[in-house]
Every structure is written in C-alpha cells, then in structure tokens.
Amino acid sequence: MVGVSVVAIVGAGPGLGAAVARRFGREGYDIALVARDRDRLDGLVRELSEGGVRARAFPADVREPERLTRALADAARELGTVEVLQYSPVPPRDFMRPVLETGHRQLTGPVEFSVYGPVAAVRQVLPGMRRLGRGTILFVNGGTAVVPHVERAGTSVAFAAQSAYGHLLHERLAAEGIHVAQLVVPGAITPGHPRKDPAVLAETLWGMHRERHGFRHFADDLGSP
Template sequence: MSSIAIVGAGPGLGAAVARRFGREGHRVALLARDADRLAALAEELAGLGVEARGYPCDVRDPLALAGALERAGDELGTVEILQYSPVPQRDFMRPVLETTHADLLGPVEFSVYGPVAAVQQVLPGMRELGRGTVLLVNGGTAVIPHPDRAGTSVAFAAESAYGHLLHDALAGEGIHVAQLVIPGAIVEGHARKDPAVLADTLWAIHRDRHGFRHYADDLDG
C-alpha cells in the first residue's frame, strides 16, 4: 500500500487534497507545524473513511521534514505522491529594495531546501515502486516576480527551476514532477480556485501525467 504526503496540510487546500486522494484509496500523511490541527484533520478524514495521520514538522528544518516523511512511509506505506504546498510567511514578502541577503534565508529554506529535502527522502521509495508523483504548488510570483514580494519571487523561481529539472531527469523512471501555479488567493466558491476544484486539478495532473507547469487560473485573474 502506498500513500500521499501533503507537506503544508491545512484546513483549505491540504484538507481538500486529502479528501480527494483519500477517495481514490490513498492513505494520507499530513505534515505541518501545528500538531493539534493535524490531529483534528486526521480525525475528520477518518470520519470520511480515509486513513490519515499527522506528522508535525517545520519545513525550514530539513532533517525534521525528512524524518517526518520517513515515519509516514513506515506507518502508511511508501510515499507514492508528494505534494509540497506550505503557505509562505508574510515576512517573506518585502519590497525588493528593502530586501537584504538575510531576508532571503527564510524564503530559500522554505521553498528550496524544503522541497529538496522532501524529494530526496521519498525518491528511493518511488524508484522502488517504479512510479511516483511530485506536485509543487506555488503562487503566481513563481512565474511573474512581484516587486513587493521579493522573497517569494526569488524562492519560488528557484523551486520552479528545481522542479523542472526533476521533471526532465525523472520522466524516464515513471516519476512525474509537476507544478501547479495558483495566481492570487485560494477562494471558496471560485470556479477555478475553490479548494475542492484545485484538489480535482491536482488529481488530474497526477492521473494524466503530462507537462510540468499547469495554471489554476489566468495570471491576471
């Protein structure tokens, strides 16, 4: 039995993805900092018949993140699907002329070191399975940098480059790496950016396995 690991699992997109992939029979590993919130979400999913467990960790601590993913694989089955979608902190979004080299440390730890550590942890298991999916979820600054959001603009661009390199390097091994760009906020009731709609989009990306970059909505929308 294999599992999906959702890094950055919360009550919005993470919960929706857990429900969507859980309906397809996947066990769900929920990773985020708040242990109580993870426990509540796992209990909610259990009520829907989805086997889920929380694994508290901070994505800015690569060893803790890798350890949480290792435990998830041991307890829920090999991580076949990795979704990396934590929400960036507000202090990552400073105007470019006010952003120092020190201000970039957090965003880079969050959006580069974190994904690299996560992928390196789950990749051997995916290779053993002979299949896998890595889903990177980013905001619009991954594609169009914003002068008032320098940290995420720089770090998301680096995450995008890493993901694209992985996409090309792993395609021949049956491991699909893709990015979903969500411009603006996730909005309940929105035709394309409602959490449940986005979860369906991510499921389709996993199922259809074509192309690296996908857009949830128009970049100016």
C-alpha cells in the first residue's frame, strides 16, 4: 500500500501498547497489534477505532517464531510495509526466579521471549524497511537489561542478550537509514507517574523515532521503584 506508514507493536496491550498506538495514530500511522490473546486484541482495536486510530489485530505468541513472523507478514500484506517495529511484550512473572534457582531449563522461556522473538520479528520486517530506505526498531526493556538482579535471573540474562542484539543492529543499520533504539523502564509502568505513565512513555518512544539519536534511553533513574 503506497503512502501508508505502519507501526507494528509486538506485545500490544491496554497500557503501553495502546498508548503508543494512539500516539503514532495521531500522526497518521496505521497500527498492527500483535499479542497472544485474540479477544483482547479485538477489544483494543475497537477502542482505538472509536478514537480515530486505524488498527488491526494479528494474534501470535512471541515464543513461537514462525507464528510471529507470519503475523508480521500478514500485517505488511494487509496494511503496508512496516516502517516502525516496537518489541515490548511484558515477561511472565515466572521468568523472575532467583539466580540459584535458575537452571538451563528455566532460561529457555526468557530466551525464547526476549531473544528468539525479537530476532524473528526484526528479520521479518527488515527487508521491507530496506526497500523503503528507512525504518525504526524500538526495544522496550526493564531495568534488569542494564543492572542484573539476583532475584530476577531470567529477565536479567535475556534482557542483556536482547540489549546486545539491539546495540549490534544499531551500529550495523544506521548507515541504511534504519534507527534501532532501546528504552529502559526501571520498575513498573505506572499510570499517573510523571515519567513512567503509558502516555508519557509513548511520547518518549515517538521522540526516539523522530529524533533518531543514540541507542539506549532511560525513562527514569535506575534506582527508581
């Protein structure tokens, strides 16, 4: 579809995903919402549509790379080439085990979620971005991406790997007009918080997309709860 800008939000939900959809939607972007739960996605599509945002649902589990790549391929076919990819699913609580209770089997889920998933997503959308001659890839991570936590070994290990992957992409793709950046959100995304409210974070992500400066950005101080 010529002339249509598309953002794909992997891990879309009623908080940050919805806020980012609204922010990019105000700028005329069509929105591809990717998450596991079809019913929740359909509800979010209806809510966004009532606010004038054009959105479509593409159900997929990020731990199933083939389904994820299919969903993104469907999004590109139905909406147009994905110009912006945001990878921001929230890790399940059982990924956050103490380090001495974390064996190799307990790392499988976090690595599938935070490494295999983003790699599959990027490789699916990258050819389209290259054809456009532009693109943005945004990773959203918790504070353990930067400062590992002994009680959250799974996310500490997997987020660090995702960060390394993102940084490598940032260095490799900049010359092609494709900007790769990471937003680190210490603690929880919190409605009403001056820096971590979903709408505030959405504005930050929009700015990262538009300003295209640097790889790692922080939503708040690392010591913040």
